[in-house]
Amino acid sequence: MGYNRVVGLEYNLFSKDNKWEAELFYHRSITDGDDRNAHSASLFVGHFLRNWRFSAPFQFIGENYQAEMGFVPRTGFLSASPGVTHLIFPKKKWWAERIISIGLRLNTNFTFNQPDYRLTDREIEPRLFIEFPGQSRLDIRYERNYTYLFFAFDPTNSGGEELPEGSDYNYGRWRVFYRSDLRRDFYYDARIRMGTFFNGDYQEYGFGLNYRWQPVGILALDVRYTDIQLPAPYNSAGIWLVGPRAELSFTRNLFFSAFLQYNTQANNVNINTRLQWRFRPVSDLFLVYTDNYFSEGFFMRPRGKNRAIVLKATYWLNL
Numbered sequence: 001m002g003y004n005r006v007v008g009l010e011y012n013l014f015s016k017d018n019k020w021e022a023e024l025f026y027h028r029s030i031t032d033g034d035d036r037n038a039h040s041a042s043l044f045v046g047h048f049l050r051n052w053r054f055s056a057p058f059q060f061i062g063e064n065y066q067a068e069m070g071f072v073p074r075t076g077f078l079s080a081s082p083g084v085t086h087l088i089f090p091k092k093k094w095w096a097e098r099i100i101s102i103g104l105r106l107n108t109n110f111t112f113n114q115p116d117y118r119l120t121d122r123e124i125e126p127r128l129f130i131e132f133p134g135q136s137r138l139d140i141r142y143e144r145n146y147t148y149l150f151f152a153f154d155p156t157n158s159g160g161e162e163l164p165e166g167s168d169y170n171y172g173r174w175r176v177f178y179r180s181d182l183r184r185d186f187y188y189d190a191r192i193r194m195g196t197f198f199n200g201d202y203q204e205y206g207f208g209l210n211y212r213w214q215p216v217g218i219l220a221l222d223v224r225y226t227d228i229q230l231p232a233p234y235n236s237a238g239i240w241l242v243g244p245r246a247e248l249s250f251t252r253n254l255f256f257s258a259f260l261q262y263n264t265q266a267n268n269v270n271i272n273t274r275l276q277w278r279f280r281p282v283s284d285l286f287l288v289y290t291d292n293y294f295s296e297g298f299f300m301r302p303r304g305k306n307r308a309i310v311l312k313a314t315y316w317l318n319l
Contacts, residue, residue: 010025156236191204
């Protein structure tokens, strides 16, 4: 490619009472290749009331649209994602003291491929959620999906037999999520997802533990187990994801964060730590250490992939 240019127009609208929101853009890419159908456009319309919220996003990406300075993961499609939410606020004192709001929401997404505009992806998700004091939350939803495969695909990413190119699947899953009161020093969340997945069965269990270590910071642990069972000759998989995390403030100017993730699907352990010293306003010195390595088990027989130590300084010039 000899050159790539993108020109476009964007328009944002917000009503004075904040009840209406609209966003529109049209972009055209210009290259030395094929410029036919080399445009993209998007429209979002939202109407937000106390008890009702409506949204309608639409997006179009042409087959030959290119933005070399940006990120365009997929081209040649049209998608629409209308959604509606109804909120109920309890009025009786006994209920109002225990429940902030009850919500019913319907999320959808429909994606059509060019040039024949065949349906390739569909997501329909009805939800019930309840907000309690302290941002505690109960969320129950059902996900009904349709997927058309343009390429052969292994849902377990385990190197086994792949689902064939050109096949399509309807599958659905229930999801239940609960988060406890965030005002407390110790708070947690738990989630369960069960149903079908492509041509097999799917189960997911997870929880998160968080401890607010006053006045130093937060210690957290996130654990997730996913079980995918596919019929022969396709592979099944049980996948663990474990991620302890720490965010600490030793003084008003010295901070430390550390994150570790163990992923059995990728057979990988990732460590990321960062020490930050704020030596003056908006001026910082960062020392970052990252490490990735293979592991046959948690901390067993590590084989290194890559590691790095990075020193970064930022300084604010107030001219």
